[in-house]
Amino acid sequence: MSQLEVNITGKSKNYPIFILNNSLSELKNLIFNRIENHNYIIVFSEKVYKLYSKILDFPKDKIFILKDGENQKNIKNYQKIMNFVLSKKLNRQDFIISIGGGVVGDLTGFVASTYMRGINLIQVPTTLLSFVDSSVGGKTAINTKYGKNLVGSFYQPESVFININFLKTLDEKQYKSGLGEILKYAFIEKNCSDFENLNLIAYLNENFEKILKRDILILLELVEYCIKLKKYVVENDEKESDLRRILNFGHTYAHAIETFTKYKKYTHGHAVVCGIYFIFDFAYKTKLIDKEYFYLAKDLLEKFSYEKSCHININKLINLIKSDKKGSDEGIYLVIPESYANCAIKKYSFDEIKNIIGE
Ligand SMILES: NC(=O)c1ccc[n+]([C@@H]2O[C@H](COP(=O)([O-])OP(=O)(O)OC[C@H]3O[C@@H](n4cnc5c(N)ncnc54)[C@H](O)[C@@H]3O)[C@@H](O)[C@H]2O)c1
Structure with missing residues (x-):
């Protein structure tokens, strides 16, 4: 495992990016160690959920599943996820976790940045593009009919967990998309x-x-x-x-x-x-x-x-x-x-x- 620390001027805390090559079955414990005994919810990409729910083994009642595709990064899903978080009564010390590509990461990040003016966010990117680009840097966004990414915020995560083994199931088109960046x-x-x-x-x-x-x-x-x-x-x-x-x-x-x-x-x-x-x-x-x-x-x-x-x-x-x-x-x-x-x-x-x- 290697670890990089991101240090944004004016922010009181650095945040870590963990780069991992261990079994995905260990991810849950790593995240649980990070959040200690705080409450949490997870927003999963539907495809990633289908591929990895067994090995990742998170409790079902904590999970919101988001359909795949750029058009899902919209205000309706923002509201649905926000209602899910509200229904779980999370407080600002709790965590919202995103598991999926840049679409899930951008939308979940925007929810996290606005829920109670900001709750802890953990990014677990699963595409090559989201490893090297969208999960790092704190841009969050949703799309509107006026254009892409026009509503959003700058909001840095609490931590980022990158496990290289997610790439094994990524299709060629998405893999080459990441290579483009x-x-x-x-x-x-x-x-x-x-x-x-x-x-x-x-x-x-x-x-x-x-x-x-x-x-x-x-x-x-x-x-x-x-x-x-x-x-x-x-x-x-x-x-x-x-x-x-x-x-x-x-x-x-x-x-x-x-x-x-x-x-x-x-x-x-x-x-x-x-x-x-x-x-x-x-x-x-x-x-x-x-x-x-x-x-x-x-x-x-x-x-x-x-x-x-x-x-x-x-x-x-x-x-x-x-x-x-x-x-x-x-x-x-x-x-x-x-x-x-x-x-x-x-x-x-x-x-x-x-x-x-x-x-
Ligand atoms: N915030 C930023 O700084 C930033 C930077 C670049 C891009 N973005 C945004 O990121 C989005 C694009 O992200 P993306 O390229 O990750 O696309 P994506 O999130 O749409 O994922 C692409 C596809 O790959 C599937 N997938 C994800 N992980 C997989 C895995 N491990 N195995 C198999 N399939 C998997 C997804 O289900 C989806 O169908 C855009 O919305 C873009 O605006 C944001």
């Missing part, structure tokens, strides 16, 4: 650290076959390292006023194609990979990066064999980018590659973007 970290590695780098680009190049075969030891190292990078960013900018924007690398284009295809064609991480291709083309066209780095990046992405086809008319793309909540009327900040494993955040007007893409 890991590829993102490779190109912003220098922005996200003041410690000695692993050189993630080289690491992914060397180990891609093992990673695609889900070699547990490589995954343990990779997950821990990506969490270290995210931890550095959120410790230095919890509420996305500055540095945290770097994590949006690849995301402007990703959000546009996700909206364009109504969240049906691409998983989030796959859309991010399309966004990384897009922004490398953009950076190369504007001569921010040289040919060598451009092809090095493309070669790495190719090794993970994502389907790339997404054709959007330029005007449509610009309109979608304009409606992204991170934009303004004059233009948008793009996280753009500048040198090896390093990005800059630059503002572009929509006309500039159109001219550059159109070349």
